[in-house]
Amino acid sequence: MANNIIEELEWRGILKQVTNVDKVLFAQKNKKxxxxxxxxxxxxxxxxxxxxxxILKHFENYNFKPIVLIGGATGSIGDPSGKSEERKLQSLNIIDENAKAIKSQLNSLIPGVNVLNNKDWLGKYLFVDFLRDVGKYFNISYLLNKDIISSRIESGLSYTEFSYNIMQAYDFYYLYKNNDCFVQLGGSDQWGNIVSGTDYIRKQVGEEENNSCGVTANLLLKKDGTKFxxxxxxxxxxxxxxxxxxxMYQFLLNEDDENTFKLLYFLTFLSKKEIENTIEKHKKDPKNRHAQKILAKSIISFIHSEDxxxxxxxxxxAIFNNNFNDFSEKDFKVLESVIPVLTIEDNETLLSLNDKHNIAKSRKQLREFLAQKAISVNNNNGFDENYIFSKKEGIFNKYFIIKKGKKNYFMAKFSDKGEK
Structure with a gap:
């Protein structure tokens, strides 16, 4: 473990910018x-x-108190950062429902996090009062020099999005005064918004009393420049x-090596030595995708569970080896969310099933696949189009795994009517 949060983020390659390192370390020391x-x-x-x-979890490990602010108010406006055109506004009801769902998700992911919603204060502010109390501290020239605003001037920027920077700055001030929050975290595209917040706090409390600061992280980008x-x-x-x-597992398993090595530093809590050992082992046998598997295990265990x-x-x-012999009924239920599920009736034929679900594009193609033994049912392929699905031959008297070609899988399962 590093001596402080700044060193931790630096060796991981996460840290992009800091408004004031001393203030971050002061906040760490005082458990802000x-x-x-x-x-x-x-x-x-x-x-x-x-x-x-x-990153919030890393900060928590260094004695900070994590807060996630859901933008129930700012989300109804739209952040222009990193956008070439204005967001399509959602209804207020949808925004409220989304906020509730995200709060529940956050409480599950980081049990110690304090989840707040800026609608609770910004939503109560009268427009005229907000302009008088907050807007007067933001010079137009100051705002126009922000990259997040200047980059959109030519393509078009509504006053709605123009106001976002001011609203976010006020959020930081509100949390600073009411929640003992000294640090704001964001991606590198949030630098302008964060600095606006520290500037606004300084104007409110004075230079000597201003302990606010900001930290930005490098964006997770793929080789082609698109977001991870x-x-x-x-x-x-x-x-x-x-x-x-x-x-999610397949997505992480198929990441290229270079990006995977970076993600081990960015998205896991492994130590530097553990990451170096993982990369070294991976390079000895890249085809085994050891680094990708370690990355996937770390991320999925955190988001969901190790099970x-x-x-x-x-x-x-099982899909790779076409072997489902060790599957439990619970495993088959999980598999239902992975491959297409086809409903069958007791004693239904393969030909009838194909007519309903297009395993092959036509009866003629089905016969061609069967002649080439390119279709199997529960790993057997010595049959024709008149193959009959019966409960006694189903796995757990219910399931049939149909494989077409090398990669196409279907699960044939008796319907509720067929199970009675």
Missing amino acids: AIYCGIDPTADSLHIGHFLQLV GKTETGTIWLDKNKTTVYQ DFNSAVKISE
């Missing part, structure tokens, strides 16, 4: 709070948020109902 903000644009956090949560967690099939969510544990990780590994290996 740190916060990061999350706007409720969806009903779940995604893997991109995970770095902020990991964005895939061709969509976002990797932390809610297992939106992204299954198996899908969920083990289940994802078991399913992954």
